[in-house]
Amino acid sequence: MRNGGRIALACVLAWLIPGGGHLYLGKKVKSLVFFVVITLTFFVGLAMDGRVYLASSDQPLSYLATFANLGLGPMDLVGRHASYDQIIFRFPDELDRTHHQEILDRTRARILVQSHEYGTTFILTAGLMNILLILDVFDTGIGRKS
Amino acid sequence: MLRSHFFTLILFSALVSTFFGTLTRETAKDAVRLGGVMMVSMVGISLIVAYLMYFFPLG
Numbered sequence: 001m002r003n004g005g006r007i008a009l010a011c012v013l014a015w016l017i018p019g020g021g022h023l024y025l026g027k028k029v030k031s032l033v034f035f036v037v038i039t040l041t042f043f044v045g046l047a048m049d050g051r052v053y054l055a056s057s058d059q060p061l062s063y064l065a066t067f068a069n070l071g072l073g074p075m076d077l078v079g080r081h082a083s084y085d086q087i088i089f090r091f092p093d094e095l096d097r098t099h100h101q102e103i104l105d106r107t108r109a110r111i112l113v114q115s116h117e118y119g120t121t122f123i124l125t126a127g128l129m130n131i132l133l134i135l136d137v138f139d140t141g142i143g144r145k146s
Numbered sequence: 147m148l149r150s151h152f153f154t155l156i157l158f159s160a161l162v163s164t165f166f167g168t169l170t171r172e173t174a175k176d177a178v179r180l181g182g183v184m185m186v187s188m189v190g191i192s193l194i195v196a197y198l199m200y201f202f203p204l205g
Contacts, residue, residue, distance in 0.1 A: 030168055125162065
């Protein structure tokens with residue numbers, strides 16, 4: 001495989017599985033540490049009743065938070081299902097009243113839990129760490145980093 | 147789960163320090179050293195800031 005394709009595959013693997021890109025590049029110990037740390041951070045966040053963000057045009061910063069969550073790859077879908085009992089990325093339009101109210105109720109139920117903010121921070125951090133891993137795999141692939 | 151704020155702080159610091167130690171250092175010894183310094187810094191600075199906030203009015 002050409003080097004460009006190899007780097008792209010490594011980056012996709014890094015996005016799909018935390019540490020997957022490093023494993024593909026032959027860094028077995030690092031990949032194991034990354035997998036354990038990121039997965040643990042994410043699931044501790046969920047256990048603390050944290051939630052993944054939904055993009056909402058009323059709150060522009062929610063787009064950045066949603067992007068950070070998406071950095072987790074397929075694990076983000078687990079977070080969405082755990083948070084809202086469905087796979088959803090945008091906050092439903094107010095015109096769709098039933099759906100809007102359902103998501104609002106689920107969000108409120110989580111917010112009332114004492115550890116909610118901490119849990120959400122854990123989940124956000126897990127996503128940001130995985131994005132850093134993807135960038136690290138890219139740098140290693142092009143030879144900028146050993 | 148995890149009702150202790152301090153334990154949450156320790157856990158978060160440990161996870162993030164382990165991540166950055168592993169990401170930015172090549173040898174295990176260097177990674178552990180950087181991770182340790184980061185963790186102590188994060189916990190220490192948080193405690194100092196928390197102590198300083200004690201003097202802020204609540205209302």
